[in-house]
Amino acid sequence: MSRAEWSRAVVAYCGLALFLCFPVPFSGELLGHSDVDVWNHAWGYWYWLDSLSHGALPWFTPMLKGPDGGVLYFVDPLGALAALPFSAIFGVSFAYNLVQLTRFVFAGLMSHMLCREVTGRGPHCWAAGIAYASSPYLLAEQSNGISEVGAVGWIPLCLWMAVRAFRDNQRKDWVLLGLAQGLCSVASFYYGLTTALLIGGWWVCSFSKERLKNSVLAGGIAFALAAPFFFLFRASLYPNHEQGIIRRSPELNTNLMEHNAVDPREYIMPGDFQSVDFWGLHGERFVHTGYLRLTVICLAVWVVWRVGRKTLPWVWMAVASMVLGLGPVLWWAEDFVRLGNDVVLLPFGWIQKAIPQLAITHPSRLSIGAQAIAALFVGWALVGRSRRVIGVCSALLVVETLFLSSARWPMPTSSTKVPELYFEIRDTEDQRGVLDLPAEVGTTMASSRYFWYQTVHKKTVPYGPDVRAGSSSDAKTFRWLQHATGPMRDRIPAMVDWSVNRDEIRRNIEARYGWVIFHPDFAKRAGVDPLFRDALIELLGSPEEKGSLLYWRL
Numbered sequence: 001m002s003r004a005e006w007s008r009a010v011v012a013y014c015g016l017a018l019f020l021c022f023p024v025p026f027s028g029e030l031l032g033h034s035d036v037d038v039w040n041h042a043w044g045y046w047y048w049l050d051s052l053s054h055g056a057l058p059w060f061t062p063m064l065k066g067p068d069g070g071v072l073y074f075v076d077p078l079g080a081l082a083a084l085p086f087s088a089i090f091g092v093s094f095a096y097n098l099v100q101l102t103r104f105v106f107a108g109l110m111s112h113m114l115c116r117e118v119t120g121r122g123p124h125c126w127a128a129g130i131a132y133a134s135s136p137y138l139l140a141e142q143s144n145g146i147s148e149v150g151a152v153g154w155i156p157l158c159l160w161m162a163v164r165a166f167r168d169n170q171r172k173d174w175v176l177l178g179l180a181q182g183l184c185s186v187a188s189f190y191y192g193l194t195t196a197l198l199i200g201g202w203w204v205c206s207f208s209k210e211r212l213k214n215s216v217l218a219g220g221i222a223f224a225l226a227a228p229f230f231f232l233f234r235a236s237l238y239p240n241h242e243q244g245i246i247r248r249s250p251e252l253n254t255n256l257m258e259h260n261a262v263d264p265r266e267y268i269m270p271g272d273f274q275s276v277d278f279w280g281l282h283g284e285r286f287v288h289t290g291y292l293r294l295t296v297i298c299l300a301v302w303v304v305w306r307v308g309r310k311t312l313p314w315v316w317m318a319v320a321s322m323v324l325g326l327g328p329v330l331w332w333a334e335d336f337v338r339l340g341n342d343v344v345l346l347p348f349g350w351i352q353k354a355i356p357q358l359a360i361t362h363p364s365r366l367s368i369g370a371q372a373i374a375a376l377f378v379g380w381a382l383v384g385r386s387r388r389v390i391g392v393c394s395a396l397l398v399v400e401t402l403f404l405s406s407a408r409w410p411m412p413t414s415s416t417k418v419p420e421l422y423f424e425i426r427d428t429e430d431q432r433g434v435l436d437l438p439a440e441v442g443t444t445m446a447s448s449r450y451f452w453y454q455t456v457h458k459k460t461v462p463y464g465p466d467v468r469a470g471s472s473s474d475a476k477t478f479r480w481l482q483h484a485t486g487p488m489r490d491r492i493p494a495m496v497d498w499s500v501n502r503d504e505i506r507r508n509i510e511a512r513y514g515w516v517i518f519h520p521d522f523a524k525r526a527g528v529d530p531l532f533r534d535a536l537i538e539l540l541g542s543p544e545e546k547g548s549l550l551y552w553r554l
Contacts (some may be wrong), residue, residue: 001116009109012126016133017104020398021142021411024101029413030093031100031142035285035444038145038414040465041076042096043451045147048080049087050458051486059232060243065473066433067512070245073236076148078187079103079231083452092455093416100142106153108133111372115379117163123387128379130394131296132156134532135371136405137364140287143408149365151191154184155372158195162202165218169211178218182225189233190365192226196318197324198369205313245464256361261331266290267322267367268297272406275331283443287408290325290367292374293400300377303421307380318373325367327360328352353381414449421546425457425515431530432514432554433460437536438494439469441526447519459514478498481532494528496535506539510554516540518550 001009024031032038051058058080062069074080079099086095112129119125132138132152141149161177162172179201185192202213236242259282267290278284285346292300304311328349330337337344345353348363360366378397380391402409425434434457436450447467454461464471469478480500509516518536523529533550537543543550 001113004371009112009129010105011103011141013108013129013133014101014113016108016130016493017101017450020104020134020139020409021097022409024097024411024413027413028093029415030145031097031411032145032414033143033285033412034407034414034449035446036144036146037445037448039445039448039451041145041147042092043384043448043455044074044076045080045083045087045096045099046092046455047072047074048077049084049092050455052084053088057103059236061245063454063458063460064318065245065464065471066462068243068473069460070243071236071241072112072245072465073233075233076151076187078183079147096147100147100150101152103150104133104138104142106151106154107138107156110153110156110160111375111379114160114163114372115376118376119380119383122383123390124379124382124385126379127382127390127394127397128375131293131378131397132372132375134398134401135375136289136291136293136401136407137368139401139405139407139409139411140289143412144286144288145414149187149190152368154180154187154191154370155195155368157377158184158199159369159372160254162199165214166202166211166484168407169208169214171214171217174214175221178221179225181222185222185226186229188365189230190362191368193360194321194324194369196222198321202313202317206314239474257327257329257363258336259337260288260327260364261329262290262326262360262364262367263331263333264326265332266364267292267370268294270400270404271293274406276334281334285444287406288364288474289406290364290371291405292323292371293397293405295396295400296374296378299381299393300374303377303381310357313378314373314376317464318370321369321373322367324348325364325370370379377533416452418453419547419549421517421549422453422457424546425459428514431459433462433512435462435474435477435509435513435516436467437481437518438523438526438528438532439463439467439472439481440494441522446525447522461519462512474508474512476505477512481535487512494526494531496531502539509540514554516552516554518543520548520550 018025020029030038030042047061048058059071060069061072064070064072070372083095083099086098108129111132112125115125115128121482138150138152158180161173161180165173165177181192181195184195196450235241236244236246238247259276261275266273267274269291304315323346326346330344330346348360382393401407439447441447445466450461450467462472462474471476480497482495482497516536518533520529523532540552543552
């Protein structure tokens with residue numbers, strides 16, 4: 001592709017990204033729903049900036065689980081690294097949004113180039129790029145605020161490099177494939193696993209001795225890039241590291257497997273179909289979808305029928321990706337399918353039985369290979385068609401995503417405004433922490449907004465990466481302020497345990513915190529106002545007010 005063509009493509013996919021992410025580029029807010037993961041991931045970009053600006057690696061942080069802190073591996077290292085100069089100059093919110101928008105552009109460009117490599121030059125490649133960049137999967141995950149999941153452009157890039165390497169067997173192409181595979185794995189271990197399994201399977205099925213030496217080179221490069229990050233991630237998890245902030249148990253993995261289960265109908269059902277009713281069952285605002293779109297499915301069926309055997313490797317890879325994306329156990333109509341007393345294991349379940357350490361808790365991410373191949377089929381089906389036909393089909397794809405899938409549009413946003421109180425806290429010399437209450441707003445992640453406030457006040461907080469009473473390092477205070485836990489269907493009202501020694505609680509709070517801040521809006525949503533407010537007043541005396549906040553300066 002010439003420089004002029006690259007420039008036109010970049011500009012065009014930038015326009016598409018701005019449209020799909022409307023109104024984020026013009027609102028000054030964060031891309032993502034305020035009740036889900038956006039705060040944690042935007043905080044992670046600040047964490048990298050704050051650590052490196054103090055001459056420390058983003059590995060140990062005293063800012064969470066204060067005052068002791070702990071080891072934390074941030075799951076979006078490539079995004080945080082790319083954002084660094086923009087975070088330093090323009091602020092974290094600008095840098096975070098820029099990286100997410102760039103990922104839409106990257107996805108469109110790489111899908112465009114994959115289609116061009118497989119089917120040749122032509123306007124049909126634009127349909128492939130638009131199909132992939134506008135996928136319901138991508139829009140849903142971006143609205144969830146899970147930043148690393150938006151890095152979907154690496155999948156078509158790996159497939160593009162694989163096509164070149166398998167066809168020409170040139171060392172430079174194998175080197176590029178190794179680099180792409182390694183960086184894909186760093187961007188998301190799920191995506192790296194997906195491309196490794198698909199390309200590895202393709203390599204086995206088309207084995208050639210002539211490719212062996214170069215393919216070993218590519219594998220070595222990929223391993224050298226990805227392994228340090230993978231082992232750092234594994235080392236950061238408690239109990240692998242006694243100071244690990246993230247704690248994973250087999251029971252948690254089992255719960256997440258049910259929480260993130262995938263119904264096979266998710267791939268083909270239009271409308272607001274969800275494999276799991278996150279809001280009804282768990283009180284959560286997550287939206288996950290692998291919906292391929294009926295337009296895509298029709299075009300894919302057409303190209304497979306018309307082109308025939310040449311599409312078979314791609315068909316098998318797409319099917320394999322979709323099957324892996326269903327997870328270890330078959331899920332249907334909000335329950336696991338059973339034969340007698342036994343659940344129905346799927347291929348990934350067999351892999352997990354062989355390698356129990358392979359804890360895949362978000363299986364839908366393994367279906368991303370099918371999303372990329374489906375976009376390729378869109379372009380392939382439109383080879384030789386007029387620009388008008390290609391334009392109509394591309395428009396239908398976007399319309400189906402925005403109005404006939406469960407993806408939210410216009411894109412949800414989260415306010416970046418920080419109450420004035422936190423700026424005043426920042427300017428004090430007191431190094432004690434800040435305790436924001438309540439810790440939970442139902443089962444949403446709304447209270448993780450406290451992390452965004454921390455990017456201003458820069459004092460320690462007692463919470464782990466998810467603001468929860470259970471993630472806190474301050475067991476004494478949170479035993480006194482009892483919080484309900486578990487899914488919405490099992491919740492009990494929050495309460496205050498008056499049997500706890502209040503003098504001891506007060507001494508503990510004064511030793512750890514310089515400020516206790518009560519958020520009445522969150523407390524009302526959580527159903528703990530006036531209960532918690534009255535308890536804090538009885539313990540700490542009358543609060544001061546600043547805007548909508550009540551606070552105690554200790």
